[in-house]
Amino acid sequence: MTSEEIAELRQRRYNGTVVSLKKAHSDLMVVRVKPDFPRPPHKPGQYCSLGLGNWEPRAEGCQLETLTPDDVSKVVRRAYSISCSIESESDTLLDVAAADWLEFYIVLVRENADGRIPALTPRLFALQEGDRLNVGEKITGAYTLDPVKPGDTVVFLGTGTGEAPHNYMLWDLLHRGHAGKILSATCVRYGRDLGYLETHRRLMARFPNYKYLPLTTREATVTKKVYIQDVLSGGELEDQLGETLDPAKTHVYLCGNPKMIGVPLRDKATGTKTYPEPPGVIEILEKRGFQADVSAVKFKGNIHFEEYW
């Protein structure tokens, strides 16, 4: 493809600019994108798409890809939750309404165990500030704070960048002076994968009803892998929260790796549920009186979830 053809495709297919890009390390970034159009109305917790043309370069060290001549001119899009840095640089809560950008928290998928060659993140990680890309014009999703009542306890449980929508919902709760307790736990491989750790530490010092619980599974100092299911079953999560998980006043939000979430299979005829093995959070909590949302029958429970794949 000639540079003129690439310039023409970028001009025609892109509608947003990278206005800020901060890498926590080579494979993890917080990126802000300013759409050419006014920021679409949305609720914290929702997502939109980002896209780049297959003609764009890929970051080094990623699985190699072979494209047909037809594929080269296509734009590849993926869903991304809107994230939030929660604070402004002066350590006050961010004035989100005044922002003309959307924030995303993205991990580089270098290779895929399922055989599909990662298409978008190797290209997103070659971006620099000022570069252009495609932004979905619609922000959507049912993973929001709508079911939470004032005074409810809110527990966010995420793996990796599954923390993104939780950060935006946390901003919303703190901004509106939510009186109930809030806990956010994120499970990552290494401490360096906690891209918002310092923000959470400052927030904990400022907001007595807020607790951040970071969990790492591969740190050299960690002798036993601790997953979210473990801190839930072992009681550590409730110790950190300072109360027992009461289904009558607690909403639990789960985002990221489907294995952590553990959505059961439902037999439509009999209504019976089969939980996956090993157990995910949904099974542990449903045995304690919680109920997960079932979108197929429009049922809203007190466990809400967003699977990233």
Ligand SMILES: Cc1cc2nc3c(=O)[nH]c(=O)nc-3n(C[C@H](O)[C@H](O)[C@H](O)COP(=O)(O)OP(=O)(O)OC[C@H]3O[C@@H](n4cnc5c(N)ncnc54)[C@H](O)[C@@H]3O)c2cc1C
């Ligand atoms: C509603 C929704 C919101 C999402 N929000 C985010 C987000 O805020 N941040 C983000 O990093 N990703 C998010 N994702 C995942 C994202 O859409 C892409 O799948 C991911 O960025 C990989 O794209 P790719 O084209 O490089 O690889 P793909 O070809 O799409 O490969 C997908 C594979 O990559 C792995 N994978 C995908 N996402 C992740 C992840 N976050 N962490 C670890 N492994 C992963 C899985 O093995 C999956 O099978 C979201 C997905 C959905 C459905």
